[in-house]
Amino acid sequence: MTLTRESVLAALKTVQDPMTGEDIVSSGMMRALRVADQSVRFVLEVDQSRMPQMEELSREAEQKLQDLPDCESVQVVLTAHSDAPAQPSAPSEPVPIKQRPAPPGTSGPQRVPGIDRVVAIASGKGGVGKSTVAANLACALAAQGRRVGLLDADVYGPSQPKMLGVSGRPTSPDGEMILPLRNHGVTLISIGLMTSGDQAVVWRGPMLMGALQQMMSQVQWGALDILIVDLPPGTGDVQMTLSQKFIVDGAIIVSTPQDIALLDARKGIDMFHQMHVPILGMIENMSTHVCSKCGHEEHIFGHGGVAAEAGKLGVPLLAEVPLSLGIRTAGDSGTPATLADPEAADGRVFRDLAARLVEQGHA
Numbered sequence: 001m002t003l004t005r006e007s008v009l010a011a012l013k014t015v016q017d018p019m020t021g022e023d024i025v026s027s028g029m030m031r032a033l034r035v036a037d038q039s040v041r042f043v044l045e046v047d048q049s050r051m052p053q054m055e056e057l058s059r060e061a062e063q064k065l066q067d068l069p070d071c072e073s074v075q076v077v078l079t080a081h082s083d084a085p086a087q088p089s090a091p092s093e094p095v096p097i098k099q100r101p102a103p104p105g106t107s108g109p110q111r112v113p114g115i116d117r118v119v120a121i122a123s124g125k126g127g128v129g130k131s132t133v134a135a136n137l138a139c140a141l142a143a144q145g146r147r148v149g150l151l152d153a154d155v156y157g158p159s160q161p162k163m164l165g166v167s168g169r170p171t172s173p174d175g176e177m178i179l180p181l182r183n184h185g186v187t188l189i190s191i192g193l194m195t196s197g198d199q200a201v202v203w204r205g206p207m208l209m210g211a212l213q214q215m216m217s218q219v220q221w222g223a224l225d226i227l228i229v230d231l232p233p234g235t236g237d238v239q240m241t242l243s244q245k246f247i248v249d250g251a252i253i254v255s256t257p258q259d260i261a262l263l264d265a266r267k268g269i270d271m272f273h274q275m276h277v278p279i280l281g282m283i284e285n286m287s288t289h290v291c292s293k294c295g296h297e298e299h300i301f302g303h304g305g306v307a308a309e310a311g312k313l314g315v316p317l318l319a320e321v322p323l324s325l326g327i328r329t330a331g332d333s334g335t336p337a338t339l340a341d342p343e344a345a346d347g348r349v350f351r352d353l354a355a356r357l358v359e360q361g362h363a
């Protein structure tokens with residue numbers, strides 16, 4: 001039997017932090033996993049104050065890996081931090097944040113220091129499941145040991161806090177850096193959490209640009225392998241600002257198979273082409289419906305439309321996500337389907353998508 005990334009992750013998931021009860025993979029503590037030639041290497045990023053306890057945990061992880069068949073060497077690097085984004089308490093009002101001026105001479109798209117890649121999840125039309133895909137992909141990548149941030153930029157209906165089961169508001173102890181929220185190993189900020197109370201907000205161009213810039217540059221993301229940006233549907237100000245101000249390494253377009261959704265998806269793809277953002281591929285959501293009682297399959301919104309469109313446009317079809325009650329209820333419950341039931345078809349589709357993006361160097 002050969003040593004695989006999956007067998008290593010499965011072994012590491014049995015190592016639990018006694019304080020939180022979370023395993024070291026799901027908690028996001030494990031980073032930069034490399035499995036090659038019968039050797040395993042990874043980093044455990046731990047809180048400085050818990051170093052002795054963490055050394056014990058690291059020894060336990062090492063032992064579990066050494067017990068795997070074909071594992072010849074294990075190297076665990078323990079790094080201490082004191083700046084991990086903490087789960088803040090929940091003040092009733094957000095703290096006013098000072099906007100930092102852009103550094104001089106920086107008018108073109110910039111990289112955010114510490115963030116290796118930015119990938120946007122977009123759709124032409126609302127309600128096609130873009131946020132569901134973004135939440136599941138973020139969790140699946142984190143479960144595979146990637147350092148993941150999720151920026152919910154959907155001004156029309158920010159849904160990520162609910163999908164990831166976080167509550168409370170981001171805080172800013174120094175009035176400048178914003179501390180994000182964190183759950184399921186994913187660091188999260190949502191534009192919906194940057195406004196006061198339940199007040200409805202009409203986002204105007206400059207205000208939106210300011211908020212997006214703050215969320216990208218003034219959030220204490222920590223070091224990330226990937227920042228996933230959940231965009232609002234369509235081709236509006238947020239999409240433009242994001243790609244004008246920041247380097248976006250790729251966009252994934254989510255669509256249902258219906259013609260009307262596909263028509264809008266095409267407009268989205270054109271916009272990203274114009275902005276010189278590479279299209280990583282398309283995802284067909286609500287593809288096949290499998291009856292949870294009898295197993296009968298039917299194609300409520302048709303099937304294969306996105307594959308055909310992706311073929312025409314010359315971009316890969318990255319996944320076909322089933323229309324499933326489990327995906328919806330998991331999203332509503334705050335634990336996305338890929339974590340709620342990773343072995344079921346609903347969970348596997350996102351796990352495979354994450355693995356594919358990692359393999360291709362996109363995540």
Ligand SMILES: Nc1ncnc2c1ncn2[C@@H]1O[C@H](COP(=O)(O)OP(=O)(O)OP(=O)(O)O)[C@@H](O)[C@H]1O
Nearest residue numbers: 126127128129130131132157322323324327328331
């Ligand atoms: N594959 C699926 N199976 C079942 N329900 C789904 C699926 N994908 C999404 N949904 C449900 O459809 C609704 C809309 O999904 P979601 O919020 O992800 O879409 P969206 O494209 O981000 O919408 P918008 O951008 O308009 O807010 C949600 O209730 C979600 O749970």
